[in-house]
Amino acid sequence: MLDKTQKFAELKIDEKSIKVPVSKGTLGPDVLDIRSLYKETGLFTYDPGFTSTASCDSNITFIDGDKGELLYRGYPIEELAEKSNFLEVAYLLLRGELPTKPQYDDFCSRVTRHTMLHEQMLNFFRGFRRDAHPMAIVCGVQAAMSAFYHDSTDINDPWQREVATIRMIAKLPTIVAWAYKYSIGQPFAYPKNNLQYAPNFLQMCFSVPAEEYVSDPILSKAMDRIFILHADHEQNASTSTVRLAASSGANPFACIAAGIACLWGPAHGGANEAALNMLKEIGTPDRIPEYILKAKDKNDPFRLMGFGHRVYKNFDPRSRVMKQSADEVLELLGVKNNPTLQVAKELEKIALEDEYFIEKKLYPNVDFYSGIILEAMDFPTSMFTPIFALARTVGWLAQWQEMISDPNIKIGRPRQLFTGATHRTYKTFDKR
Numbered sequence: 300m301l302d303k304t305q306k307f308a309e310l311k312i313d314e315k316s317i318k319v320p321v322s323k324g325t326l327g328p329d330v331l332d333i334r335s336l337y338k339e340t341g342l343f344t345y346d347p348g349f350t351s352t353a354s355c356d357s358n359i360t361f362i363d364g365d366k367g368e369l370l371y372r373g374y375p376i377e378e379l380a381e382k383s384n385f386l387e388v389a390y391l392l393l394r395g396e397l398p399t400k401p402q403y404d405d406f407c408s409r410v411t412r413h414t415m416l417h418e419q420m421l422n423f424f425r426g427f428r429r430d431a432h433p434m435a436i437v438c439g440v441q442a443a444m445s446a447f448y449h450d451s452t453d454i455n456d457p458w459q460r461e462v463a464t465i466r467m468i469a470k471l472p473t474i475v476a477w478a479y480k481y482s483i484g485q486p487f488a489y490p491k492n493n494l495q496y497a498p499n500f501l502q503m504c505f506s507v508p509a510e511e512y513v514s515d516p517i518l519s520k521a522m523d524r525i526f527i528l529h530a531d532h533e534q535n536a537s538t539s540t541v542r543l544a545a546s547s548g549a550n551p552f553a554c555i556a557a558g559i560a561c562l563w564g565p566a567h568g569g570a571n572e573a574a575l576n577m578l579k580e581i582g583t584p585d586r587i588p589e590y591i592l593k594a595k596d597k598n599d600p601f602r603l604m605g606f607g608h609r610v611y612k613n614f615d616p617r618s619r620v621m622k623q624s625a626d627e628v629l630e631l632l633g634v635k636n637n638p639t640l641q642v643a644k645e646l647e648k649i650a651l652e653d654e655y656f657i658e659k660k661l662y663p664n665v666d667f668y669s670g671i672i673l674e675a676m677d678f679p680t681s682m683f684t685p686i687f688a689l690a691r692t693v694g695w696l697a698q699w700q701e702m703i704s705d706p707n708i709k710i711g712r713p714r715q716l717f718t719g720a721t722h723r724t725y726k727t728f729d730k731r
């Protein structure tokens with residue numbers, strides 16, 4: 300039946316005119332549905348970096364970049380960070396609704412009972428150099444999971460998809476903690492089922508066999524909050540990478556490994572490590588103006604790490620929660636005159652008042668504060684991005700599940716504007 304409310308945009312190319320349907324979402328801008336454009340006109344669209352392209356439809360996460368709003372399944376991130384916990388948020392992202400108490404208990408119990416790694420995987424860790432970056436280890440071990448858990452690699456079987464999902468949410472903390480333990484030469488600490496998700500992760504990172512480990516509720520809460528704030532962020536680079544990898548039918552462990560590899564870059568998940576390194580390089584507040592000048596200089600590739608975002612043109616809502624968490628953690632740990640924090644606070648103030656940053660709408664993002672908290676907890680900077688990967692695994696899996704259950708799934712295959720040589724004839728060495 301004809302939908303009389305359907306809107307169309309008209310596109311004129313030379314003498315030809317076509318009607319492009321305008322699709323409406325529940326929130327956010329409408330989109331031009333250009334799926335038949337090539338068939339009808341022989342033209343592609345050109346949009347490097349996908350600045351104006353919606354690559355899929357999704358009902359998981361919504362960002363309003365102008366308002367500085369982030370919703371997981373309709374719930375504001377600030378509310379979830381205050382009232383919920385990471386496993387409940389994981390359930391929400393995966394299933395679309397907050398769990399009832401029995402559903403929540405069942406989910407937590409299933410995740411808790413999958414936290415151990417196949418013992419043979421220990422050898423895999425031991426194959427790495429001790430000075431390997433933990434992201435390299437996490438990415439490698441994650442990819443190797445498909446070799447250890449064959450019984451959950453069939454993407455056409457919903458039960459196997461579910462088992463793979465639970466396995467990854469459960470095992471990523473163990474993988475990330477062990478990558479750290481390996482790098483500092485300490486024995487691997489096994490998961491403990493009597494601990495919740497965040498304290499168990501901290502235990503695996505910081506306990507040693509020689510001493511009893513006592514988890515601190517404030518640090519556990521801060522860790523859990525970092526996980527919640529990083530859990531999903533709609534179609535960012537790593538999530539799009541997971542979707543693209545999955546579109547070929549690749550197994551779920553390989554798809555998440557692809558996401559981890561993409562996340563590592565300094566423009567994405569690697570920014571938290573880069574931001575803290577930058578704060579340390581600046582060193583003292585009196586050197587900030589020099590770095591602000593560098594960031595503004597068109598001929599200098601330097602950027603203020605932890606500032607700016609493709610979507611947020613206002614405060615990143617995650618950074619507000621993270622800032623509050625940073626204050627709580629530093630107070631608990633009695634960190635008052637931390638020079639990195641002083642530089643961070645001063646830099647934030649100066650950048651927010653600077654014309655360049657105001658005009659370009661560059662605000663501190665989530666990575667600006669998360670590094671300060673993680674450093675105060677005693678994590679080395681190299682662990683910041685693996686922790687991001689651990690949390691984002693939930694979002695990647697929710698997006699992967701959504702995509703695989705979509706009957707209209709198609710392999711992702713972008714096209715190009717070719718600007719290279721036209722036809723040439725091969726020449727032998729003596730003629731070149």
Ligand code: CMC
Nearest residue numbers: 565566567568570594602603604605606607608609659664
């Ligand atoms: N410092 C100085 N100038 C900047 C910065 C910055 N951090 N970010 C953007 N700009 C300038 C940029 O030079 C450009 O100026 P002009 O228009 O004169 O050429 C303008 O602002 C727009 O920048 P863009 O690169 O076109 O914007 P984008 O949407 O492609 O990039 C970004 C977004 C996050 C990659 C970028 O802001 C950046 O590199 N920030 C630093 C890295 C960072 O903190 N990344 C973490 C993002 S949040 C975590 C996550 O989601 O992964």
